[in-house]
Amino acid sequence: MKAIVVSLFREEQEDRESLEELKELVKAVDGKVLGYIIQRRREPDVRYYVGAGKVEEIKQVAQGIEADAIVFDAFLSPSQHYNLEKAIGKKVYDRADLVLEIFSRRVRSKTAKLQVELAKLTHELPRLYGKGKELSRLGGGVGTRGPGEQQAEIKRRWIKKRIEQIKKELQEVRKQRAEQRKRRERLSDRIIRVALVGYTNVGKSSLMKAMTGTDTFVADMPFATLDTKTSSRDLPEGLKILITDTVGFIRRLPPELVESFKATLEEVQEADIILHVIDISDPGWINKVQVVKNILKDLGCDEKPVIYVLNKADRLVASEEEAFNLTEPAFLGGKAVVVSAVKGWGIKKLLEVIREYAKELVEV
Ligand SMILES: Nc1nc2c(ncn2[C@@H]2O[C@H](COP(=O)(O)OP(=O)(O)OP(=O)(O)O)[C@@H](O)[C@H]2O)c(=O)[nH]1
Numbered sequence: 001m002k003a004i005v006v007s008l009f010r011e012e013q014e015d016r017e018s019l020e021e022l023k024e025l026v027k028a029v030d031g032k033v034l035g036y037i038i039q040r041r042r043e044p045d046v047r048y049y050v051g052a053g054k055v056e057e058i059k060q061v062a063q064g065i066e067a068d069a070i071v072f073d074a075f076l077s078p079s080q081h082y083n084l085e086k087a088i089g090k091k092v093y094d095r096a097d098l099v100l101e102i103f104s105r106r107v108r109s110k111t112a113k114l115q116v117e118l119a120k121l122t123h124e125l126p127r128l129y130g131k132g133k134e135l136s137r138l139g140g141g142v143g144t145r146g147p148g149e150q151q152a153e154i155k156r157r158w159i160k161k162r163i164e165q166i167k168k169e170l171q172e173v174r175k176q177r178a179e180q181r182k183r184r185e186r187l188s189d190r191i192i193r194v195a196l197v198g199y200t201n202v203g204k205s206s207l208m209k210a211m212t213g214t215d216t217f218v219a220d221m222p223f224a225t226l227d228t229k230t231s232s233r234d235l236p237e238g239l240k241i242l243i244t245d246t247v248g249f250i251r252r253l254p255p256e257l258v259e260s261f262k263a264t265l266e267e268v269q270e271a272d273i274i275l276h277v278i279d280i281s282d283p284g285w286i287n288k289v290q291v292v293k294n295i296l297k298d299l300g301c302d303e304k305p306v307i308y309v310l311n312k313a314d315r316l317v318a319s320e321e322e323a324f325n326l327t328e329p330a331f332l333g334g335k336a337v338v339v340s341a342v343k344g345w346g347i348k349k350l351l352e353v354i355r356e357y358a359k360e361l362v363e364v
């Protein structure tokens with residue numbers, strides 16, 4: 001994919017970060033970003049997302065530099081997607097397409113595969129409506145349903161059926177997981193469930209490794225982890241914590257993906273304590289914290305005890321002592337611990353804080 005990236009700028013900083021991130025997403029599907037086009041505009045255009053004049057400019061530039069794809073930093077409505085492809089004459093993708101493509105390339109477990117397939121189909125279905133009509137106009141007569149529409153109808157029916165089938169299978173998985181969790185609960189009430197959540201690439205899996213010694217896949221790219229993984233760690237006084245590593249969050253996450261990842265996110269919903277991992281070496285970390293907080297709220301998890309884990313301190317200071325001297329941002333509204341998952345700094349302190357929380361939970 002040789003892509004031009006297109007973005008609407010409203011709140012400058014946030015949009016700029018989002019655009020940079022989109023470039024990473026293009027790279028993650030082995031694409032190349034040839035350039036980007038920005039339009040400053042308050043409200044997206046209903047038909048084309050950007051203004052009609054901008055569409056013409058995109059078309060010219062795409063032809064000039066021989067791009068074969070246009071990637072929009074947005075969720076396009078099915079009709080916007082359709083109108084843009086027609087007007088520009090090149091493949092058009094939105095943020096959801098990219099995220100879904102990355103997910104479908106990387107997932108391994110059967111459940112995650114089903115979840116991604118579901119998200120993809122849900123995303124594709126409404127786009128088929130516009131396409132069917134267009135194909136019919138080319139082939140069919142007035143007032144009749146043309147061959148294009150019939151074809152699209154067959155495909156739509158197939159997709160709907162498949163969606164139902166996957167939903168049933170996932171329902172089954174959720175039931176099984178719920179039973180597993182109940183069994184664990186019965187084992188002992190001194191087991192505390194901790195979920196690692198945070199923006200993608202902040203170091204959740206690295207932290208899991210540092211805390212439990214489990215070998216997990218760590219990589220400097222978005223969405224390295226796509227399957228949840230749980231490991232345990234014993235704490236003093238017979239306390240045991242179960243730590244679950246989860247899929248990273250991202251701003252403007254496709255809604256159908258949140259929906260289809262419910263089974264993994266249930267691990268977060270079932271957690272006693274949430275470790276919200278933050279990359280403090282990232283200048284844009286505050287916005288990312290807000291994104292994660294919003295998703296947690298959507299999941300109904302905003303009332304749970306949260307420990308903020310300020311990771312990658314080794315990128316800011318040279319030693320563990322200095323790391324502890326970093327002021328913890330009070331506005332986060334919870335306990336914060338500065339760590340470096342790679343250097344092992346602050347891990348003891350973090351476990352100590354978890355133990356304090358856990359003791360309170362067990363005693364109640
Ligand atoms: N310098 C430094 N790098 C770190 C630290 N923790 C993680 N990293 C690096 O950050 C990158 C992402 O780490 P992961 O542990 O895969 O992050 P993640 O949050 O699990 O990412 P996803 O699963 O993709 O959402 C890797 O290149 C890690 O080596 C840290 O404490 N210091």
Ligand SMILES: [Mg+2]
Pocket residue numbers: 204205206217218224225246
């Ligand atoms: Mg990970």
